[in-house]
């Protein structure tokens with residue numbers, strides 16, 4: 001349901017060709033990891049898959065729709081409805097509680113307050129944080145913050161969860177917690193693309209792919 005066909009990305013400001021004729025199919029329910037050295041194009045691939053950036057050449061089909069020619073407002077709508085993001089640095093809003101952070105994507109979709117809070121509380125329970133709803137990011141450990149970020153990413157029930165180095169800033173125990181959580185989400189039916197340079201993390205995925213200098217191989 002996510003499909004890249006001969007996808008190329010050139011950053012015109014630097015002249016760097018970050019993706020070279022990448023063919024990739026991510027079926028529904030897949031758990032895929034993409035590894036590669038720093039600078040190999042991992043984040044570029046995630047940004048393209050997540051509709052945060054566009055291709056220079058090639059096609060991207062999301063749920064059968066060719067998104068290459070869509071205007072920015074349509075891309076933003078699709079992104080909010082279909083994509084869940086998890087980043088290395090959590091990207092939580094410091095002044096908001098765990099519950100408010102998790103509910104935020106639902107607010108952007110215009111979902112009423114009561115339902116937002118109910119679904120956000122459910123998502124936080126699913127990541128093992130029902131006793132931290134009113135805590136702000138600064139009152140949580142790194143591992144707990146990343147679990148809030150994962151709750152926020154799945155609260156909209158996206159088509160795909162895109163995680164870019166989600167364990168890179170964590171100690172081994174917290175990283176292990178995040179990986180078992182991703183595994184649990186996969187078993188519950190979520191589609192996951194895990195981008196990482198950590199081989200142990202990559203080994204958790206059912207299918208492993210490698211990026212080298214913008215080229216993807218299996």
Ligand SMILES: Nc1ncnc2c1ncn2[C@@H]1O[C@H](COP(=O)(O)OP(=O)(O)O)[C@@H](O)[C@H]1O
Nearest residue numbers: 011014016018037038039040041042043044045
């Ligand atoms: N916004 C940008 N503008 C110009 N060049 C970029 C930009 N983002 C990434 N690049 C270049 O594209 C290549 C791939 O970067 P990136 O996708 O961030 O790799 P990775 O996530 O694997 O470290 C690098 O050579 C990088 O310098």
Ligand SMILES: [Mg+2]
Nearest residue numbers: 042043044164
């Ligand atoms: Mg990166």
